[in-house]
Amino acid sequence: MTDDARVHRREPEVLDEIQAADDNPEYRIDLERVRFSPYFSRLSAVTQVISQAGASPLIHNRLTHSLKVTAVARAIAVAVEKSLVGTTPALSQPGGCDAVVVQAAASAHDLGHPPFGHLGENxxxxxxxxxxGLADGFEGNAQTYRIIAALDVCDGAALGLNLTAAVRTAVAKYPWTPELDGISRATIVAESAASALPRGIKPSGGELVARKYSAYYLEHDDLAEARMSAPTLRPYEQSLECSVMDIADDIAYSIHDVDDFYRAGILSQVAVAREFRGWTENSSALRQLVAPGVDIAENVPGAALESLRRRILRDDPWIAEDDAFADAVAVVSEDLVEGLLSTQFDGSISAERRLSTFTSRWIAHFERSVVAAPPDTPRTGIITLDRRAWHEVKVLKFVHKHFILNRPDIAMYQRGLSQVLVTLVTAFSDWLDDDDDRKRVPRRMLEMVDLATMGYLRLARERPHLLTDTDAASLQRLGRGRGVIDYVASLSDGQAIAVAEALNGRTDRLWDIGQSL
Known part of the structure; x- marks a missing residue:
């Protein structure tokens, strides 16, 4: 692609002002627009996995996570540009791997996360x-794209942040809408050496279903326009810069969540060691069990790791390997289970140094493990982690998913938080239906409803097949629903709780709430 095609949507007079100061001024503007966005600032008050209020101010939130993903992504981008660009046809795209595009995409990648992390998303x-009645539901990645394309504001643009095509394309991890326009199983099989489906797409009832997607129907055309700047990309393929951002997100997620749970003192060395030793000592016996037997015997040491092994063999045969899995279990067991977790975190300087050494060593190892992906493999991007590191990331992510997210106390807390979101959406929807009091609805919500309604009116004209009904009342209902979701998703954790209390007639922070609506 040409540099002009990758840039697209940029004001020449703005570029002239900073051309001399930056080799990639158009992308630097994108990065600054994302980082100066109130949606970006809001991430400091949005949960990553566990709340800072319930653990420690040193626990990651969505903002600190995004900053670290950006740092890792830049390091990978520089290495890719230096060592990998041009080594394969897929890595020979015009424009190479621009580190500033990668930084902008990494900074933006979590903008769409609603209050309470993945729980809020679900x-x-x-x-x-x-x-x-929104057929395209809610999806954090799609909400991110909606923010940069429509909801956020910048000087000189009617909608969104007016980002370049390269950055918008790099943000889209799952570059399709729920419609899967242009993507079919036949297309994937015909264009690839393997029939495995891209991550985020699964078969259901003889059809393909988008479990993850990076744009709602309303932003379909914007995403399609952005990806036209890279005409060689397949319909399901990430751009090179997006692939870098995606890997960096996986690396940060696998390491920093373990960091958080160790700090919080809720990652039990005894329980983790029991599982890892159980699999290591009984892996041969566990492999003889049929899959349902493993599911039933959840308390058998090693059974959960055995389920993970089977799952990755089933889903990712392009890279999954038993020996590599066993090696990953062994190294994580040695370094994390028998190493870091063997000493309780007590907040001392020596404990901080021990944790910092562990984190730095693993991140550096993963950054050095990036390689060109096998050709025509829909399950991964243009680049990937090598076989060893890929399995290690899977095992590290297993630790916090299995030993933290399934804890009864966290589950109980999350069920309470889910009721906060139900209360907010229900109460605001009822308020918008109240003709006698609708004029007092927060102005920003009314603006979001109007913006969404205009989008559905356009969709009814241009893509009516995506809508069940296109009469005026139905479009108004869809616009109201999407507007309410946009508004609730834009709140921080604390705002969501405080506003829900206010809507129930209970609050000690009435005037603070009013300033944020």
Whole structure:
């Protein structure tokens, strides 16, 4: 692609002002627009996995996570540009791997996360698809794209941040809408050496279903326009810069969540060691069990790791390997289970140094493990982690998913938080239906409803097949539903709780709430 095609949507007079100061001024503007966005600042008050209020101010939030993903992504981008660009046809795209594009995409990648992390995402998706009747539901990646394309503001643009095509393309990890326009199983099989489906797409009832996607129907055309700047990309393929951002996100997620749980003192060395030793000592016996037997015997030491091994062999045969999995279990067991976790974190300087050494060593190892992906493999991007590191990331992510997210106390807390979101959406929807009091609805919500309604009116004209009904009342209902979801998703954790209390007639922070609406 040409540099002009990758840039697209940029004001020449703005570029002239900073051309001399930056080799990539158009991308630097994108990075600054993302980082100066209130949606970016808001991430400091949005949960990553566990709340700072319930653990420690040193626990990662979405902002600190995004900053670290950006740092890792830049390091990978520089290495890719230096060592890998041009080594394969897929890595020979015009424009190479621009580190500033990668930084902008990494900074933006979590803008769409609603209050309470992935829990909030799941709850809002159920509400959106159910009571609100939004066929494309709620998805954090799609909400991110909606923010940069429509909801956020910048000087000189009617909608969104007016980002370049390269950055918008790099943000889209799952570059399709729920419609999967232009993507079919036949297309994937015909264009690849393997029939495995891209991550985020799964078969259901003889059809393909988008479990993850990076744009709602309303932003379909914007994403399609952005990706036209890279005409060689397949419909399901990430751009090179997006692939770098995606790997960096996986690396940060696998390491920093373990960091958090170790700091919080909720990652039990005894429980983790029992599972790892159980699999190591009984792996041969566990492999003889049929899959249902493993599921039933959840308390058998090693059974959960055995389920992970089977799952990655089933889903990722392009890279999954038993020996590599066993090696990953062994090295994580030695370095994390028998190493870091063997000494309780007590907040001392020596404990901080021990944790910093562990984190730095693993991140550096992963950054050095990036390689060109096998050709025509839909399950991964243009680059990937080598076989050893890929398995290690899977095992590290298993630790916090299995030993933290399934804890009864966290589950109980999350069920309470889910009710906060239900309360917010229900109360605001009822308020918008109240003709006698609708004029007092927060102005920003009314603006979001109007913006969404205009989008559905355009969709009814240009892509009516995506809508069940296109009469005026139905479009108004969809616009109201999407607007309410946009508004609730834009709140921080604390705002969501405080506003829900206010809507129930209970609050000690009435005037603070009013300033944020």
């Amino acid at each position: 709850v809002l998706n159920k509400i959106a698809r159910g009571p609100l």
